Amino acid sequence: MSDLLHLREIDEVLSGRGRGRDAFVEQSWRRCVEQYGMDPAKPSPAHIVTEARLREHREQSERLIAIARSGLEALFRQIAGQKYVLLLADAKGVTVDYFGDPKFQEELRAAGLYLGSDWSEDLAGTCGVGSCIVSKEAITIHQSDHFDLTHTPLSCTAAPIFDTGGNLTAVLDISLLRSPQPKISQSLALSLVKASVRRVEMANLMAMNRGDWVLRFSTSPEFLDVDPEAAVALDGSGRIIGMTHGAETVLARQAVGPVIGERIDRFFDLSVDSLPDLMRGRPTEERLIQLRDGQGMFGHAIAPQSERFPAALRGAVPVPGGAFQAIGGPDPKVQRIVAEAARLAPTPIAVLVTGETGTGKERLVRAMHMAQVGSRPFVTLPTAAIGEVAALAEAAAGGTLFIDGPEAMNAEAQAMLLAVVAGFDALPLRRRPRLITASAADLGAMVRAGAFRADLFFRLAAVTLTLPPLRLRQDFDWLVDRMMRQFGHLRPDSLRLSPAARAELQARFWPGNLRELANTLEVAIALAEGAVVDLPDLPPAPLAVAEEGESLAEVLAACGGNMALAARRLGVNRSTILRRARREGLLPQ
């Protein structure tokens, strides 16, 4: 369509003589002129935010990016080679994650299909991301649907991602620089984007509600267990505390008013007590549940993964935020520990954090301290300073007394610490220091061996949180990307890690855990000459060891099921892994 015809059509739509474009396109054109004061005759180039603003936007969306990444990668694999690019934009329209073919990088950047491009509708006019944010619907803005002439070569299909409270939190967009003329050519893109968003929302709901019941439901039984259409999270009394957008759409048809906060029996003929009947053990066909309007659905209930805390503590901190966000990415174990730490943070319960050296124990302890209300002292009791224990306890009054490495204390020091800690009982509640202990040793085993006082152990460890070693974490890439940003922030250009370097890091054993990884990346970034940190920039692993006692199932899970990678990480060859996998029943004989 020529530019002139485009301008004429916009004019016609504004004067009420539309030619039958999609209603959401015509509505958006109206907004562009009437609300944002745009002039279609004055095109403007793509808007790219500054590096600093991009960093802010990315930091705010960090958790979402981590959760969305696997969905995005899967989608990109499906469309690879077809010149599509994928953009993840935040709720303000700024692109915070991006997958595209590096061959077209310059062209994509110029067209705004790139990291940092701002696609809010009041800036870019009618466009996939911006108009999706306004309409809250999955849409395709194809070629001359775009308001601004700069963007009319593009075809953009976008779907909104909602958080578990039902608020629009991001947009997934799949775009083409050049596309066939008929808009119908993008209908497959539309279904792909919608399906990916559904999976991202599902993953988010599961990650946010590990300690709660989750009810998944679908109209057909076939994909219920693997790719359900919708899900809600429920508290112990059957109230809905989280949902996917698909669930909101279905449930909003059953009753007027909000969905969140309502009991599940308002929407389904189902009580919370019958959830265990909908667990996986039963055949799917028998897990039929009925909506209040009579429609049948197939249900799949997932029990809370952690029932260790009393109901009063559960739900006290619904979503761990603040300093907790930096502890881990998409790893079920780490997320569970973070959620438990967040719930324990405001209580006076004495917590013991264990884990190998460098697993981030101190960082977790500090996050728990920071989550408390008001400014309170944080005092570390290094084992060497045991002589000053009374003075330190006084300094920690009303705050946190962090006991770092009690396994190094001799009998005399343990007795002294016990006396001081027992003395806390006499203090008024608000002055009583809260005890958090970190240890890389197995204190329980030391108690059994008579090397650590049982009475002191029970004072320090009302509950134990154990951080996994880095080689067993499934959020390895998330950690690497975070540290790259952290150490690379002083570099003028945005740093990247080459695929070869990443593969090498994934294959290492990491006896020094996060500390070793942080050191390795810091050195590599210092040594890298350009914007790419590559294999030769990585310092060698100082202490490569293989550990016989690792659980193969866990190592394989952390390696995404990749046997070759698991073999390298454990320092054995692939056939050994295969043999062990068969022996341990992980593979058929």
Ligand SMILES: Nc1ncnc2c1ncn2[C@@H]1O[C@H](COP(=O)(O)OP(=O)(O)OP(=O)(O)O)[C@@H](O)[C@H]1O
């Ligand atoms: N989630 C994280 N992201 C980035 N860096 C981290 C993270 N957790 C820990 N680190 C870094 O790893 C190093 C070790 O962390 P920390 O001191 O908390 O571990 P630790 O388990 O207490 O170690 P140790 O047992 O040796 O005292 C620190 O330099 C810290 O900055």
